[in-house]
Amino acid sequence: MKFRNKGRKIYKTKEKNYYGKTPLGKFFSAILTVILMGGIGFLGYSVAGPMIDYTRRKGDEEPVENTVTEPAEDVTEEPATMLHETLPETEVYKGVRLSEYEITTTEAIETAIDRIPPEQDIEYIEIPLKLADGRIMYATEWTEFPELISNEITLNEIIRTIKRKGYKPVAYIDVFADNIIPSVYSSYGYMDKETLTAWKDTDSRTWGSPYSEAYVNYVKFIVNEVAGAGFEKIICGDVKFPDFTERDLIQLADERLNNHIPALSATVENLYRIINGNSSEMLIEVESSDILSGKADVLDVTEDTQKIVLDINIDRMISGVDTGRTIYEFTGTPSENIEKMLKLVSEYISGYEVIVRISGNAYNTSDLLRSVSDMAETGYKSYILG
Secondary structure, three states, X not given: OOOOOOOOOOOOOOOOOOOOOOHHHHHHHHHHHHHHHOOOHHHHHHHHHHHHHHHHHHHOOOOXXXXXXXXXXXXXXXXXXHOOOOOOOOOOOEEEEOOHHHOOOHHHHHHHHHOOOHHHOOOEXXXXXXXXXXXXXXXXXXXXXXXXXXXXXXXHHHHHHHHHOOOEEEEEEEOOEOOOHHHHOHHHEOEOOOOOOEOOOOOOOOEEOOOOHHHHHHHHHHHHHHHHHOOOEEEEEOOOOOOOOHHHHHHHOOHHHHOOHHHHHHHHHHHHHHXXXXXXXXXXXXXXXXXXXXXXXXXXXXXXXXXXXXXXXXXXHHOOEEOOOEEEOOOOOHHHHHHHHHHHHHHHHOOOEEEEEEEOOOOOHHHHHHHHHHHHHOOOOOEEEO
């Protein structure tokens, strides 16, 4: 599979108007409907044209002022069935992700699986094998950094346990978020050119760098090991650059950071080749908040037919999403907040086969299952809980 830059533009200086039709637009639409239903041929044609042009202009994008708070209720006017009309036909994917605490032993995995409601028809069990903090959750053969290994269970034990319970195994690999290796070996991540120490983001975390051959080789080893073990699908998350400030870019003094696309494209192509070569399927995960903020560069290096996992973290949504230009508030129920987020990002994920991950711990299981049911009515039937 060859990856290309589709030219999808996600850095915008103006925000799309998500307000639906105005009362005046609705009034005109009602008149137009009466005319057409009344069978008035010529007059209907002569009146309809100007009216359609008028309402189309009213729906065009308009520039917004900086720092605008976008009210939650304004995006709920359109019927749910109109949320995403261009969803491609695809196999329905239903999965549950186990936590790092539920995969320590085969018994723990079995216990976690037994808690899954049978009426949900879950087919896939997702196992996090490389975490965002850098830990490895299985007995890897990569022995150069033994401090990474936090779990002694083998990949074969994980796969056999899941299949024995009647499910299909899926692996999750966090690609560039890593707070262990780059903090010890700064050449694996981003390095401050003045102090020659590891660069850290605003949360004091280090990140692996796609410009580090050593780190890329490490990730490729892990992915090859996991894919070769027999996982049917592998989800790759955090295939992205961290949030650099202007000061960071000066400290790092690396002109390559001004254009992320080539490095991400090379990463995706390498991982795809490894995973596909092991008869597994690769899925890219992207955070919904990154899409809103114009930071989902990985979408520019995947084909339109590529499946993606869209992570909607309901915990983060509670405090709102600040893109630097617009503050999006999410003050409704889980279903309402998820529907709103799907509307906001719909134009960017159009053409992809989308699996929606609903993550976070702020709500109970019944609320999340209700969200899944409501989401299916809008056309998004594939999901991962956890």
